[in-house]
Amino acid sequence: MLSDIKRKTLPEIAKAVGLHDAQPLQNFLTDSPWSVVVLQDRRLELTLKMLQGRSFKLVIDETGDKKKGKTTDYVARQYIGNLGKVDNGIVSVNAYGVLGDLTFPLIFLIYKPRKRLEEKGVYKTKPQLAVEIIETLLKYGFNFDLVLADSLYGESPTFIAVIDKHKKPYLLAIRSNHARFNVPEREAIYEVWQEFKRVFSDKKTQKRYIQQITCGDSKLITYWRITNDPETLPKNQTWYVKTNLKSDMADQLGNLYGFRNWVEYAFKQGKNELGWADFRLTNYHQIERWWELIMSAYLLVSLQANARNESDSESLHEKSSPPTISTEPENFSNHKWWDFNLGWKSTLNNLRLVIQPYVFWNLIKPWLIVFLNPKLQLGFQKLIEIMNQFQGYITVDSG
Numbered sequence: 001m002l003s004d005i006k007r008k009t010l011p012e013i014a015k016a017v018g019l020h021d022a023q024p025l026q027n028f029l030t031d032s033p034w035s036v037v038v039l040q041d042r043r044l045e046l047t048l049k050m051l052q053g054r055s056f057k058l059v060i061d062e063t064g065d066k067k068k069g070k071t072t073d074y075v076a077r078q079y080i081g082n083l084g085k086v087d088n089g090i091v092s093v094n095a096y097g098v099l100g101d102l103t104f105p106l107i108f109l110i111y112k113p114r115k116r117l118e119e120k121g122v123y124k125t126k127p128q129l130a131v132e133i134i135e136t137l138l139k140y141g142f143n144f145d146l147v148l149a150d151s152l153y154g155e156s157p158t159f160i161a162v163i164d165k166h167k168k169p170y171l172l173a174i175r176s177n178h179a180r181f182n183v184p185e186r187e188a189i190y191e192v193w194q195e196f197k198r199v200f201s202d203k204k205t206q207k208r209y210i211q212q213i214t215c216g217d218s219k220l221i222t223y224w225r226i227t228n229d230p231e232t233l234p235k236n237q238t239w240y241v242k243t244n245l246k247s248d249m250a251d252q253l254g255n256l257y258g259f260r261n262w263v264e265y266a267f268k269q270g271k272n273e274l275g276w277a278d279f280r281l282t283n284y285h286q287i288e289r290w291w292e293l294i295m296s297a298y299l300l301v302s303l304q305a306n307a308r309n310e311s312d313s314e315s316l317h318e319k320s321s322p323p324t325i326s327t328e329p330e331n332f333s334n335h336k337w338w339d340f341n342l343g344w345k346s347t348l349n350n351l352r353l354v355i356q357p358y359v360f361w362n363l364i365k366p367w368l369i370v371f372l373n374p375k376l377q378l379g380f381q382k383l384i385e386i387m388n389q390f391q392g393y394i395t396v397d398s399g
Contacts, residue, residue: 001274001297003359004352008275018362029286036292040107043296044140047097047104050306051142057098058137058144060130060153061264062111064091065277073284076113082268092291093129095137096267097144098259101201101343102309103267104302105295106142107133110284127156134162144168146245148260151175154242164244171243171256178240180215180223188223189214193230196251198258201266210254213240220244226254270298270344305347307394332390347393354390357383 005012010022010029019025064080066089080089095106109129117123124132130153137144147170153159154172163170181188191212198208209230213223222245227238241257274297279290311327328340335353339346361380368377 001294002301002348002351003355005359008278009280016359016362018365029281029289030283034289036288039292039296043292043299044106046303047106047299048141050104050303051097051099053143054099055143055145057146057148057259057263058106058134058142059096059098059260059263059267060093060133060147060149061096061267062091062093062126062152063108063268063271063276064089072282073287074110074112074116076116078111078113090287091126093126093133094267095130095133096263097142098263099306100309102302102306103263103270103344104306105267105298107136108291108295109133110288125156125158127153127159130159131162134166138166146171146256148256148263149173151240169243169245171241171245171253171260173257174223174240174242176238176240178223178242181213186215190225194250196254199255200258201262208254208258210250212250224250224253226257266344270301270348273345273348274298301344301348301351304351304393305342305344307392308347309342311393329390329393351392354387357387 001008001013003013003016005016010025014020014022014025062081064078064082066080066083066087067075068088069075072090075088075090077086077088078091079085080087080091083089091111092108093111094108097104097106109132111126111129112121112123114123130149134147145168147163147168149159149170149172151173154174155178160170160172191214193209193211196208196210197205199205206228209227211225211230213225215223221242224241224243225233225238226241227233229237239257241253243253245253271294274294276291276294279287281287281290308327328338332338332350332354333340337349337353339349357380361384364380
C-alpha cells in the first residue's frame, strides 16, 4: 500500500511483494480471523501516544467513490463527493485530525442507503454517523479544540446539539439560504466586508474577504460569508459558515475555513495514494478490513511525519521531544529524489524510495528465471539488505 504502484489491487500488490498470485492476500481479507475492531483500537491508541495529550482540529467529511453494478454492499445511486454529482457508488463518513500541518486518520463508518439496508437494519443519516464518531473519540480520550465540517453537518440540529453538549468549538459550513437568514420578523443584516490574507500551506497568500451576517440577538453563534470577490460572489468561491468562536477574529475564521478545504483535499489525496477505492470486493466485512488497512498505512506515514516535524523543531529550538533517529537518515537521504520538506506527502515519498528496491526486485525476478544473471541478483540482494537497515524517523512501539 505504501508503494507507488498505480492501482493497489490485490493482483498488483501480489506482484510487488513477490507472491505467485493474489490468493493469499484474498484469504487474508476474507478468511483470516483478525479483527477490524482490535486493529482500529490499536491504531487509535498509537495515535493517542503520538499526540501526547495535545489538542488538534477535528474534520468530519464523507468520502464517496464510484462503483459499478449492484452486487457490492451499500452501493447505490447517491451523491459522490469525489465526482461532485449523483452516481452509483459507496460512501463513508470519516473523521481525521490535524496537528499543525500534519493530518492523521481517526474513524470511518459506512453510510447505508435506505434501499440497501439488510433486513431489520437501522437507517442512520450521515450526521448521525458523525455523532457516533465524535462520541467514540471522546470515550477514547481524544482532545480536539475545534470541529470543522461542511453544510450537511452545519445544517443538522442533531450534530450541533452533540457538539454543544460537549462544549466543543466549531466552524461549520451552512447553505446560502440558511433558515436564520430568512426570518420574516428579523431581516438579516450584512455587515461591512473585511479584507484578510488567506495563508496557504506553502505560506503563499491571497486576498480574501469576510463579512459578518447578523441574525437575531444571539452573540454565542455568529454567521459569516467568505469570498474572493465581494462584488460578484462567484458560487464556487463563496462560502457561508456559522461558529461559536469569538466574533472578533474575522481573519482567523477565514483562514480556518479555507484550511478545512485544504485538509479535506490533502486527506483524500493521501487515501487515494494508498488505494482507498482500489478494492475489488463486494462484501462490506471485507471492504471494512481493506479500509482499516488503508487507515493503518496512513497512520504509519503520519507517525513518521510527526517524528520528522518534532526532530526539526528540536534542532531549531532545542526543546525536548520523543526519541528520534535523526532529522534525515544518513546515506539514505543522499538519494537524488529524497524530499527534505516536512509533511505527510514528502515522508511517504521517502518511505517509498526505501521500499523501492524490494518492489523492483520482485517485478524483475520472473525475468531472471528466464535469463539467469547472478550478478544482478546479488546486487539486488545487497541493496535490499542495506534498505532493511533503515529504521525510520522514529522507533514505534506498537505494544
